Amino acid sequence: MAKNTHGPMNKQGKWAYTWHMVKVNKGCYFMLIPFMIFFITFTVVPVIMSLPMGFTNFNMIQMPKWVGLSNFYTLFVNDDVFLIAIRNTLIFAIFTGPFSYVLSFLIAWLINEMNPFLKTFFTFVFYAPSMTTSVYVTWQLILSGDSYGYLNAVLMDLGILKSPAQWITDTKYILTVVIIVQLWMSMGAGFLAIRAGFQNIDKSMYEAGAIEGIKNRWQELFKITIPSMGPQLLFAAVMQISTSFTVGMVGQNLVGLPSTDYAAHTIMNHATDYGWVRYEMGYSSAICFVLFAAMLLANKGVNWILGKYLD
Numbered sequence: 001m002a003k004n005t006h007g008p009m010n011k012q013g014k015w016a017y018t019w020h021m022v023k024v025n026k027g028c029y030f031m032l033i034p035f036m037i038f039f040i041t042f043t044v045v046p047v048i049m050s051l052p053m054g055f056t057n058f059n060m061i062q063m064p065k066w067v068g069l070s071n072f073y074t075l076f077v078n079d080d081v082f083l084i085a086i087r088n089t090l091i092f093a094i095f096t097g098p099f100s101y102v103l104s105f106l107i108a109w110l111i112n113e114m115n116p117f118l119k120t121f122f123t124f125v126f127y128a129p130s131m132t133t134s135v136y137v138t139w140q141l142i143l144s145g146d147s148y149g150y151l152n153a154v155l156m157d158l159g160i161l162k163s164p165a166q167w168i169t170d171t172k173y174i175l176t177v178v179i180i181v182q183l184w185m186s187m188g189a190g191f192l193a194i195r196a197g198f199q200n201i202d203k204s205m206y207e208a209g210a211i212e213g214i215k216n217r218w219q220e221l222f223k224i225t226i227p228s229m230g231p232q233l234l235f236a237a238v239m240q241i242s243t244s245f246t247v248g249m250v251g252q253n254l255v256g257l258p259s260t261d262y263a264a265h266t267i268m269n270h271a272t273d274y275g276w277v278r279y280e281m282g283y284s285s286a287i288c289f290v291l292f293a294a295m296l297l298a299n300k301g302v303n304w305i306l307g308k309y310l311d
Helices: 008-024 026-053 070-078 081-098 098-112 115-133 137-141 150-157 172-184 190-197 206-210 219-227 230-245 249-255 267-277 281-310
Strands: none
Touching: 008 026, 026 281, 070 081, 070 137, 070 267, 070 281, 081 098, 081 172, 081 267, 081 281, 098 115, 098 172, 098 230, 115 190, 137 150, 137 172, 137 249, 172 249, 190 230, 206 219, 219 230, 230 281, 249 267, 267 281
8 A cells, every 4th residue: 555645744844844944044034023023913913802802892991791793783783884884895895906906007017118217216106195194185185175176176267167066075976086096095015016026027938928929018918927927916916905995094084084974984984983983892893803804705715816826
């Protein structure tokens, strides 16, 4: 009978090889220690704590009181605002997720065709809005609801509007305005990862492709470029999913919390409202856990779709 060569010994060999590589790259791991301490303390630990806390009634003053599934039942059955938040979050995820992902890829592709100076310049131009929160002041000036607002002034001068539109208080415009600003600010880490992916492609692959019969840039894109950027595309997709599902800061800073008639209220805004305004930490943790589960499922779907490009 043949012996199983893929059993415990094989696993031990993998662990031995992993530990060997850790020792070889110990300098890199040592430099990661400060980041990992803060990441575990302020990200991993709160995420782990949020699950049991979601089954309690906790106001940060008294001891948590176990309430079982009561928070989740209230969330889906009795909380009408949460249903509005789910709808708005899905709208944001649809428009600012796939659209922003494709837009980041196309812009990075176009920038990659430029000379080195223009590459650096336009990369900074598209990435800069994601680094600062002062852009909200600029957008509030543009979208101001009086005749001095830049957008209202231009549209009234052109005769398109007869009176100033209330862009950030009228429910007809709020959601659209927040989506536009979110898209404008979405060129973040995912965009930089795609830019790096383009730069790391071996140029000889295009020469080999031309010999094999690839005739135009579109064939190069789908047969060489995209398959060569699997890890970067996956990272960018995960970042876009995280951004689109946790969107809330843009609306909170632009149209307030809560927005008029909850027109731009997202799940993240709902968690912020209960956690930071009402201090109902148990209920807020239940909201965050539902959001975490939705993001996890979405990430699994993206891994399944893009996994073939990682080989």
